[in-house]
Amino acid sequence: MLQEESDLSLIIAQIVQKLKGSNLYSQLERQAWASLQRPEIKLESLKEDIKEFFKISGWEKKLQNAVYSELSVFPLPSHPAAPPEHLKEPLVYMRKAQGNWEKRILKSLNSMCTELSIPLARKRPVGEQKELLNKWNEMGTDEPDLSLFRPVYAPKDFLEVLINLRNPNYENGDSLSFRTHLGLIQVPLKVKDIPELKECFVELGLNTGQLGIDDSTQVPPELFENEHVRIGQKVLAEQDSAAAQQYIRQGSPTALRAELWALILNISSEPEDVLYYEQLKTNVIQHDLLVDSLIYKDVKLTASNDDYYFVFEDYLYQVLLCFSRDTSVLSHFAYNSASPPKSYIRGKLGLEEYAVFYPPNGVIPFHGFSMYVAPLCFLYHEPSKLYQIFREMYVRFFFRLHSISSHPSGIVSLCLLFETLLQTYLPQLFYHLREIGAQPLRISFKWMVRAFSGYLATDQLLLLWDRILGYNSLEILAVLAAAVFAFRAVNLMEVTSLAAAEAVLADLSTLKVMPLLQIFLFATVT
Amino acid sequence: MSRVLVPCHVKGTVALQVGDVRTSQGRPGVLVIDVTFPSVAPFELQEITFKNYYTAFLSIRVRQHTSAHTPAKWVTCLRDYCLMPDPHSEEGAQEYVSLFKHQMLCDMARVSELRLILRQPSPLWLSFTVEELQIYQQGPKSPSMTFPKWLSHPVPCEQPALLCEGLPDPSRVSSEVQQMWALTEMIRASHTSARIGRFDVDGCYDLNLLSYT
Numbered sequence: 186m187l188q189e190e191s192d193l194s195l196i197i198a199q200i201v202q203k204l205k206g207s208n209l210y211s212q213l214e215r216q217a218w219a220s221l222q223r224p225e226i227k228l229e230s231l232k233e234d235i236k237e238f239f240k241i242s243g244w245e246k247k248l249q250n251a252v253y254s255e256l257s258v259f260p261l262p263s264h265p266a267a268p269p270e271h272l273k274e275p276l277v278y279m280r281k282a283q284g285n286w287e288k289r290i291l292k293s294l295n296s297m298c299t300e301l302s303i304p305l306a307r308k309r310p311v312g313e314q315k316e317l318l319n320k321w322n323e324m325g326t327d328e329p330d331l332s333l334f335r336p337v338y339a340p341k342d343f344l345e346v347l348i349n350l351r352n353p354n355y356e357n358g359d360s361l362s363f364r365t366h367l368g369l370i371q372v373p374l375k376v377k378d379i380p381e382l383k384e385c386f387v388e389l390g391l392n393t394g395q396l397g398i399d400d401s402t403q404v405p406p407e408l409f410e411n412e413h414v415r416i417g418q419k420v421l422a423e424q425d426s427a428a429a430q431q432y433i434r435q436g437s438p439t440a441l442r443a444e445l446w447a448l449i450l451n452i453s454s455e456p457e458d459v460l461y462y463e464q465l466k467t468n469v470i471q472h473d474l475l476v477d478s479l480i481y482k483d484v485k486l487t488a489s490n491d492d493y494y495f496v497f498e499d500y501l502y503q504v505l506l507c508f509s510r511d512t513s514v515l516s517h518f519a520y521n522s523a524s525p526p527k528s529y530i531r532g533k534l535g536l537e538e539y540a541v542f543y544p545p546n547g548v549i550p551f552h553g554f555s556m557y558v559a560p561l562c563f564l565y566h567e568p569s570k571l572y573q574i575f576r577e578m579y580v581r582f583f584f585r586l587h588s589i590s591s592h593p594s595g596i597v598s599l600c601l602l603f604e605t606l607l608q609t610y611l612p613q614l615f616y617h618l619r620e621i622g623a624q625p626l627r628i629s630f631k632w633m634v635r636a637f638s639g640y641l642a643t644d645q646l647l648l649l650w651d652r653i654l655g656y657n658s659l660e661i662l663a664v665l666a667a668a669v670f671a672f673r674a675v676n677l678m679e680v681t682s683l684a685a686a687e688a689v690l691a692d693l694s695t696l697k698v699m700p701l702l703q704i705f706l707f708a709t710v711t
Numbered sequence: 712m713s714r715v716l717v718p719c720h721v722k723g724t725v726a727l728q729v730g731d732v733r734t735s736q737g738r739p740g741v742l743v744i745d746v747t748f749p750s751v752a753p754f755e756l757q758e759i760t761f762k763n764y765y766t767a768f769l770s771i772r773v774r775q776h777t778s779a780h781t782p783a784k785w786v787t788c789l790r791d792y793c794l795m796p797d798p799h800s801e802e803g804a805q806e807y808v809s810l811f812k813h814q815m816l817c818d819m820a821r822v823s824e825l826r827l828i829l830r831q832p833s834p835l836w837l838s839f840t841v842e843e844l845q846i847y848q849q850g851p852k853s854p855s856m857t858f859p860k861w862l863s864h865p866v867p868c869e870q871p872a873l874l875c876e877g878l879p880d881p882s883r884v885s886s887e888v889q890q891m892w893a894l895t896e897m898i899r900a901s902h903t904s905a906r907i908g909r910f911d912v913d914g915c916y917d918l919n920l921l922s923y924t
Contacts, residue, residue, distance in 0.1 A: 545910030
């Protein structure tokens with residue numbers, strides 16, 4: 186029909202426009218020019234012959250992967266009358282709430298700036314630049330005085346904002362009625378129930394082999410594991426992003442994981458990418474930002490204290506400091522409900538030519554932010570590749586965990602999904618916890634905001650993140666949170682306070698993620 | 712297709728409810744919006760766009776003039792079009808919607824009045840309506856020009872004179888030249904949207920405080 190055709194041509198035009206600025210475009214152009222030397226390319230049928238050449242030499246596959254990547258990340262073009270804010274977030278009251286939350290963060294950062302009399306940004310003197318360059322690979326040994334710095338916000342502050350989120354057009358009566366939500370989240374977003382989740386996560390079913398379950402020592406590898414590894418190698422040989430995404434839903438073998446994630450996220454390490462990372466490194470050396478101190482503090486408080494991740498402390502600085510200077514991250518704000526903070530060059534307040542974003546990538550780190558990077562250090566050891574993978578994971582998934590939006594993978598929907606699953610399938614447990622003043626979301630929120638990083642054992646965490654990539658959605662975090670509560674339900678029924686409930690759920694490091702998910706989705710009697 | 716905005720007058724919403732609006736407990740689940748076109752003659756309706764605000768189902772009736780002598784009748788052109796797949800949740804609640812001529816049940820010629828019937832069966836919402844309503848009619852077709860006679864009535868093809876052997880076929884040459892011309896045009900028209908990547912202004916990144924606006 187007319188509408189669908191025009192939608193399709195609009196999507197195609199949008200993707201073409203985006204790809205035109207990319208590395209792949211210039212590479213394809215160069216290849217096309219070079220191919221003119223080849224005997225099979227004739228001038229009369231130039232277009233067809235070059236297309237054929239691209240197909241045979243594997244360049245068409247690269248283009249296919251790039252288009253697939255764009256489709257996964259960018260939302261569909263919206264109605265022509267819709268303003269750009271609508272694409273960021275369609276619901277007006279959520280946009281307002283996000284704007285208010287951002288104002289609070291900015292106020293907090295500004296007050297820290299004035300209290301400590303530290304500028305937001307300053308150019309480093311040459312001596313300091315040389316010193317930093319020398320100890321670039323061991324920034325962890327530096328022990329600056331960070332006692333006066335405090336994180337801008339912690340997940341529990343954000344939770345309070347979400348609890349107070351209200352739709353002005355919704356019946357928020359004071360008395361309890363069928364309209365009130367029994368959990369903490371009071372906005373009526375659409376969330377999936379277990380039958381819909383079963384359909385969505387069909388590859389996690391009981392009849393399908395999984396890494397995380399069917400590769401344990403008791404199961405002979407001929408049954409599933411060997412074949413799965415063989416298919417994985419084939420997928421990597423084909424270099425097909427879409428096939429890799431489908432494959433990884435059953436988990437990724439440890440040896441193939443780094444390459445598979447790079448294929449799905451469409452990251453290839455070209456010399457230009459290494460050069461880009463080096464440029465960011467130069468920016469770090471030249472300018473010192475207040476945000477850097479926040480990053481230092483966060484790494485020292487979280488990753489450095491973690492048994493699994495403290496060895497990667499230096500890598501974390503190298504990635505996060507460069508991340509703050511990367512202006513290409515600004516493009517994700519087109520579909521993120523958040524907006525980057527703005528500032529003006531000193532003395533030029535109000536003049537638009539001197540308006541800049543602060544930090545250059547528009548993302549202010551919060552307490553626990555460095556935990557998004559830490560698990561990736563197990564997979565990638567080369568800093569520029571590690572950086573690219575993290576950046577892509579952030580602009581695809583992690584940004585949704587700390588901004589207010591109605592997206593099905595946004596943190597508000599995940600919280601509501603968790604509460605709804607618990608209420609529907611474990612009503613006794615939910616009621617009991619509510620009665621003792623231990624609303625389940627207060628315990629599980631921190632797990633979901635960090636995508637379980639730092640709470641699960643690393644091999645289990647990587648199996649979980651395999652599925653996030655495979656299904657291109659974060660809903661599995663909410664399902665896992667509910668599954669954990671279901672697993673420890675017997676103990677939780679006996680507690681009588683929030684502190685005791687927290688204690689029961691304090692240590693998740695022994696949990697096996699895939700059996701929990703499978704039992705909760707497919708094997709629980711409802 | 713080009714379209715032209717038709718100036719319309721949107722009357723206030725009227726709630727359909729049994730009993731007195733003030734004293735009864737529930738909220739009306741049906742609203743009616745009348746749209747008139749005071750200064751425009753009956754026209755062919757091309758497109759309706761609006762922003763939804765918590766309306767679940769939409770029906771549209773139009774008053775059509777069929778011929779010069781019979782009085783205009785009301786015809787239903789859209790019945791229970793679903794705007795919110797789940798009336799109790801936020802999905803589709805504040806979306807921008809376009810409805811086109813080809814989605815309607817009847818043809819949209821000679822429309823003089825429009826009536827939108829909004830339904831929201833869920834009692835959870837305090838109010839519902841549609842906003843930014845805009846009606847479009849078909850834009851004017853490109854103005855017709857009179858072509859010179861030799862263009863509109865070409866002379867019947869003469870048999871081309873037989874060329875010497877060895878020269879390429881002229882129609883093939885012309886199609887190839889056309890392709891190459893198209894390629895050069897494309898290259899000329901394309902420009903990259905590559906970013907520069909600098910975050911400072913002329914090497915300076917000395918900042919004031921963060922701005923709240």
